[in-house]
Amino acid sequence: MEHSLVLDPIAYYRGPFGSKFGIPRQGMLVPQVEGRIVFCEPYGAPEALRGLEGFSHLWLIWGFSANKKAKGEWQATVRPPRLGGNTAMGVWATRAPYRPNPLGLSCVQLSAIDGTELVIRGADLMDGTPIYDIKPYVPYADSYPQAQSGFAAGAPQPRLQVVIPPQIPLNSRQRQVLEAVLSLDPRPAYQDTPEKNYAFPFEGADVCFRVEDGILIVTDYRK
Amino acid sequence: MEHSLVLDPIAYYRGPFGSKFGIPRQGMLVPQVEGRIVFCEPYGAPEALRGLEGFSHLWLIWGFSANKKAKGEWQATVRPPRLGGNTAMGVWATRAPYRPNPLGLSCVQLSAIDGTELVIRGADLMDGTPIYDIKPYVPYADSYPQAQSGFAAGAPQPRLQVVIPPQIPLNSRQRQVLEAVLSLDPRPAYQDTPEKNYAFPFEGADVCFRVEDGILIVTDYRK
Secondary structure (H helix, E strand, O other), rough: OOOEEEEEOEEEEEEOOOOOOHHHHHHHOOEEEEEEEEEEOOOOOOOHHOOOHHOOOEEEEEEOOOOOOOOOOOOOOOOOOHHHHOOOOOOOHOOOOOOOOOOEEEEEEEEEEEEOOEEEEEOOOOOOOOOEEEEEHHHHHOOOOOEEHHHOOOOOOOEEEOOOOOOOOHHHHHHHHHHHHHHHOOOOOOOOOOOOOEEEEEOOOEEEEEEOOOOEEEEEOOO | OOOOOOOOOOOOEEOOOOOOOOOOOHHHOOOEEEEEEEEOOOOOHHHHHHHHHHHHHHEOOOOEEOOOOOOOOOOOOOOOOOOOOOOEEEHHOOOOOOOOEEEEEEEEEEEEEEEEEEEEEEEOOOOEEEEEEEEEEOHHHOOOOOEEEHHHHHOOOOOOEOOOOEEEEEEEHHHHHHHHHOOOOOOOOOOOOOOEEEEEOOEEEEEEEEEOOOOOEEEEEEE
């Protein structure tokens, strides 16, 4: 087809989350989450990174590689989690993964350049996500604080109290990250089943939790 | 290659500029420039657009289709126009078109939805540009007015006085658009050759001009 474009990854994201479940829906709400961009050869060459140190934020264009559906299996409407999953919106009015071209777009903080790797914060990406492009964030072209954004007007707010008992084998950095992430409530929208146990992979082991009366209790962290 | 992704256009941009020359380097500086997103079948179905009317701004992910080079012919460094074309910066620190995956990213204003077409303003795209994805602009995830942006810190300012003599066959809307666009100086960086005549395609005819002593004079508009 004319104007077909074949993308190959220029880098991969390495981060703490091993599945989609658990990842904040907009990563910059949780700048505690740190990860790395590991370039594919030869794209991390020092000269390709020259000048990047002057930018505090970057755009990542990445692939929804965890999608189960085949490419092209798009849906004209999706039910955004923030509308409780029961209102259908057009795919172009959402950032849902099931889109004709399964590209994600995320702004992240660039916190350091470590050799040929970029240390970033606030990425809403799964570990191993392919990255197709990186661009510097330029406020005069990218920042429109007054933009109207329909049903996605306000940032999701922390809504759960998080309890991580001292015997759970997590260090203080991990506790800090998980408290921020879990307070935003990673459960599917409006799912509230006190007896249900949830788990997601985080830094190589599974964080297990349940939620009752607005309190999220981490019950285990195990391989 | 693993994680290769084949993109097909979901839409095309229809706008006044028929070549790269003349297009403002960041379109939102010139919201007078109006264009349309014309969806490919079946992506413009009314249900796919549902909810879009609540958003004032959109992201477009598009293809640098006018690139002469073959895919993969990337350069580790580029010489950004705003640095006068004589300082090499790493490709990841710029938005230059010659990148491993030739994707562009632009924020535009959504001014109307006209049937299955979107009327937009401020696009820095050439007429006929393939669009691969459209996402709603969400300020809490996308707007960082305080972000540091290295060498691209300030928005380019109008720097030429534009004179369009009354006998040039342009209507008042066209004059308004061209005055805004031309005041930003479309010439290659630091090129200042008073005797040189420039031209670029605009709405089906060629705008011809020259520049002397900071004054840009439109000399013709002809088929």
